[in-house]
Amino acid sequence: MALIQDEVRSGMDRGEWKAGEKLPSVRSMAERLGVHRLTVLKAYRLLEEEGLLYSRYKNGYYVRAQVEAKPDTPDGDAASGWAYAAAPGYVNRSRLSDIHSMKVSHPMSEALIDPALLPNRFLSNHVKQVLDLHPMVLSTYSTVLGDPELREALSAFFAEDHGIDVDAGELLITSGSQQAIDLVSRSLVKPGDRVLIERPTYSPAIDVFQQQNIILLPVELTAEGYDLDAVEALMEKEKPRLFYMNPTFHNPTGYTVPAKQRKLLVELAERHDCILVEDDVYHDIYFDQPPPPPLFYYDTEGYVVYIRSFSKYIAPGLRISVLAARPSVMEGIRPLKALSDSGSPLLNQKIFQHYFFSSRMQEHVQKLRTAVRMRKDVMEKALARTGWSWDSPDGGLNLWISLPDEIPADLLLERCVARSVSFVPGSICDPLGKMNARIRLSYSFLSEKRIAEAVEQLIEAAEELRS
Ligand SMILES: Cc1ncc(COP(=O)(O)O)c(C=O)c1O
Known part of the structure; x- marks a missing residue:
């Protein structure tokens, strides 16, 4: 086994396999070294545990990018095993989509x-009414931020339901929360930046940040929430640009970060100039009690970007989510949305609005x-x-x-x-x-x-x- 591990390490040193590149398959490595396939598999798994490799389901083993030691910290991050960045030019795959495609x-x-x-039958009749009400809806684009009428209605909804004061101009309608995460990863961080991310987390978020060659620093999440001292220490030492989190009925754990931590997290974010990206897709899917207020509720200084998906529990095919951010942050996101699709489809926004604000x-x-x-x-x-x-x-x-x-x-x-x-x-x-x-x-x-x-x-x- 040591032979195989040495072979992989020296291949990496020689530059034969660079960060993000695939190693020879278990079979071909076994043939190359004249050993049994199981021995190669075990060696690859050990190297994975050491943080040198990562695997892709049914796709093989890849070289994990290592964080370079910073000049002022001799050990730097290399010892932390945190590196999780894609090689430049490497097009990442959504590993969750790979599983869904089976x-x-x-x-x-x-x-x-x-x-x-889901209310499919009702919605199909409802679509006709929406088209009658807005006969020109298919003949035009939405604005980049989204339909002004919908954003006004959502601004009133946030005020009434959550006591959150957010102007229609601070709301961007996205094509699902997935697009919102992607826009954030491209507008608020640049390659090489550090981002805090929960461990575990929503897998496509890892893929999206990794795609941008961003260094992910894991923050353990438990039923009690985060260890705030550990979060603060990371913010102080690593100076992350943002913290991507899913604090309410978290995917995959189902945990909810307690209310008392939420306010403290926003204060930490302000103190350390780290934006909290609060992905709140499951807010309305509770069984007994509604969850605590979003972190966005406590934010007065613009340190929370709030992503709320609505269509998931009405008509996921509509792909309607909203991203709320204060103007200084929105300035960076809006141009990317314009480049990406010039605004989400207007018909979907109208259908959503008429249904969402109905007693039905x-x-x-x-x-x-x-x-x-x-x-x-x-x-x-x-x-x-x-x-x-x-x-x-x-x-x-x-x-x-x-x-x-x-x-x-x-x-x-x-x-x-x-x-x-x-x-x-x-x-x-x-x-x-x-x-x-x-x-x-x-x-x-x-x-x-x-x-x-x-x-x-x-x-x-x-x-x-x-x-
Ligand atoms: C935590 C989390 N964020 C974002 C998404 C994507 O949601 P949408 O369907 O609105 O793109 C999901 C979907 O499962 C999710 O679980």
């Missing part, structure tokens, strides 16, 4: 709401909370006999499960896909690419019956691996 009958990987729970919407979301909760209960009941552990979430769409050591998530996924079941392996949610003892199961997409079937297959596949 054709299976029981996808527990989809953090989407079952279309059967309130009824829908209340029923939806009950239905999603029932599915969560079914999944938890089906998993109860495994002895695996997880924290039961108060909202959101996912369970974040800890597996016993003898069941690696990547191998379990292979076995599950063969049984037409999928889930998200923890490693793709980890900015360090580890967490192979964790899996994310989404309970919102499959019917109760299919959840029970999928979990049954999952348990059988795990038993197979154990034996």
